[in-house]
Amino acid sequence: MDTGMKKKAIGMDIGGTNLRVAVISEDGEVMHKIKEPVTEDVLGAVILAVEKLGTDGIEGIGIGVAGLIDKNTGRVIISPNLHAVEKYDLVRGINDRFGLPVLIENDANAAAFGESWAGAGRGFSNFFLFTLGTGIGGGIIYEKKLLRVSAEVGHMSISAEGGKCPCGNSGCLESYASARAILSEAVSVLEAGRESVLRDYCSGNFYKLTAEDIFRAALDGDTLARDLLKNAGRYLGIGIANIINLMGPEAVILSGGLIGAWDIYVQEAIRESSRRAFRELFERVKILPALLRDDAGIIGSAGLVFEKLAHGS
Numbered sequence: 001m002d003t004g005m006k007k008k009a010i011g012m013d014i015g016g017t018n019l020r021v022a023v024i025s026e027d028g029e030v031m032h033k034i035k036e037p038v039t040e041d042v043l044g045a046v047i048l049a050v051e052k053l054g055t056d057g058i059e060g061i062g063i064g065v066a067g068l069i070d071k072n073t074g075r076v077i078i079s080p081n082l083h084a085v086e087k088y089d090l091v092r093g094i095n096d097r098f099g100l101p102v103l104i105e106n107d108a109n110a111a112a113f114g115e116s117w118a119g120a121g122r123g124f125s126n127f128f129l130f131t132l133g134t135g136i137g138g139g140i141i142y143e144k145k146l147l148r149v150s151a152e153v154g155h156m157s158i159s160a161e162g163g164k165c166p167c168g169n170s171g172c173l174e175s176y177a178s179a180r181a182i183l184s185e186a187v188s189v190l191e192a193g194r195e196s197v198l199r200d201y202c203s204g205n206f207y208k209l210t211a212e213d214i215f216r217a218a219l220d221g222d223t224l225a226r227d228l229l230k231n232a233g234r235y236l237g238i239g240i241a242n243i244i245n246l247m248g249p250e251a252v253i254l255s256g257g258l259i260g261a262w263d264i265y266v267q268e269a270i271r272e273s274s275r276r277a278f279r280e281l282f283e284r285v286k287i288l289p290a291l292l293r294d295d296a297g298i299i300g301s302a303g304l305v306f307e308k309l310a311h312g313s
């Protein structure tokens, strides 16, 4: 089929540092993608990026953004890692400029829809997607549809104690199992004097360590790095068990940078969740990696545009 004949929509993912925008075909293919920095003028940056791609033959624009979205007004109520976006009415601003249908969705929800439409979730009616990166997000696909609920799994309470989270709660899953949590734990044990090859990786400046450094050290057999990943994985496993018991999904799909540490972090999570979830539910759930990587959100937000145009919902 000639790609020029296919319907197209623009999908975008507004993150804490980058804005990723792409033209997506009606069968979920990324046709043209650009990445721009996010500035304080979020609306201006978005408009500029869409102008760069061009809107010829575009059916609509889908936006994925971290934070809680008001379903009625389409405004971002709170976005802890991107407060600047709370000032704008992105849906109206983009619609005014381009005269196209615009919809907005939480980034992890958009990613879940992307995986359902064109990724690892294609064969499942019901699944839960975790996004495992600096923070932790979630999205629910139920009977092939995106459940338009908050699904803020990173802020599920996992411990009655535990550090204060930026959301106001303490003991959140994100405070134990995210990349930020792993790195902050690494800094505190290194500062306390524990031996590790990580000291050499960062020439003593522990704040320069990245999640990739921790993976690399763990693969090199570093005990501290392995302990950090296993401990975080154990908490992730508690979160996964809670989700399995809550919804009895066909699959739990894991996405985000941390799945690079699958053999240690995720394997530990699978072990822990197998010990905690109802056995009958655990035996039929598949726990597997996402397929679309960084593109899940842009593909999913464009897919939601096609769905809305086709079904009006």
Ligand SMILES: [Zn+2]
Pocket: 154, 155, 165, 166, 167, 168, 169, 172, 174
């Ligand atoms: Zn929290």
